[in-house]
Amino acid sequence: MATVAEAATRNAALLPRPWRVVAASRESHDVVTLELESAAGETSAWQPGQFNMLYAFGIGEVPISFSGGDPRRLRHSIREVGTVSRALAGLVPGTLAGVRGPYGSAWPLDAARGGDVVIAAGGIGLAPLKPLVERICAERNDFGSVSLLYGARTPVDRLFGACLADWRAQGIDVAETVDHADAGWTGQVGVVTTLVRRARFDPATTRAFLCGPEIMMRFTALELERAGLAPTAIALSMERNMQCALGWCGHCQLGPWFVCLDGPVFDWPRMRELMMVRGL
């Protein structure tokens, strides 16, 4: 039985802290980026790949990855898919959101230094990879060729258009594709795996980072394996129903792992078999 002190500690860990929305920008018809500053002057030592639990007061809490910012100003890009995410995306500058975190594992960027990098993103999956790309841009000479392969459903679903142009200017090979487009679109059409086949990288030195729908990550990882990457050189960010984000509740359990605690960033060998299990 928990002591009073232990219970107080557990409760404190679940208590959201108030952060103020200082900017809100619409990235697409269903994605909004919030910029948050602590109402109490706090900072957050987050790493690319990690997430916060964001609380819309009186409505609910959801896990949202960092999409940029710094320790004082956090950026979270939110896709409006349910009641809580719609409430968060509707917050305007000056209002408060609750924040718990940062939680989870980070992208293993240091392992990629000195070699080539492939970053494959699908849809809103570009958001958790954005701070990783920004860090690579800031330390560009530490890496060989860097390919960002970005797939979206249609041209209007593409995110961070200005960032993509900026990253190109900073020496990132940005390749985009959409699953569906009309004749007005002059870019690539097809699933993101087609971009893997077209990308130029040395499989012996390449590290890959994937984020997007599970099916997209599974086929992209298989395509990278086929291109010669070692399975251990592939990292991916998983998404599950996270509630406590502390490994207590078990909602996000995936086989032997808690996605909130052991992930969300995993290496491919830990996920490969699990992602082939029907219904898991």
Added chain:
Amino acid sequence: MKTLDVVIAEHPFFSGFDPAHTALIAGCGRIAAYQPGEFLFQAGLPADDFFLLRRGTVALELEVPGRGPFRFGTATAGEVIGWSWLFPPYEWQFDARAIDAVGVVRFDGACLRGKCEADPVLGYAVMKAFAGVLVDRFIDTRLQLVDVYGHRG
């Protein structure tokens, strides 16, 4: 200037081919270029060719009555397009249109079919290479059908 058999041997589609075979294949090819908007082939017309893409992007489309062209894919440098030349009735099922300036090696399908019939080892190598492309296209199409970015709830 590179000879055609060197151009072909350096193209990813023919990587790993026996040099004697690429020399035979080169005998059926010629360099060609297409301006933006120009068709490489169109549905319903005889499929006499296939194309190794060397530069540019090609849209793969289907003209849907009342809707105009439906673009289901694109192909770029390093890829091959066209397999209707391999099977009767040797007729294109889709359109291929240059999006920008496109450079290709264009092959006479009947010429290569004849060489494949005469040399089963060459024929098997060509069929194996095209089968790999077909498998990739099938997987890509199935993933497109899944609509992985579709809205939930």
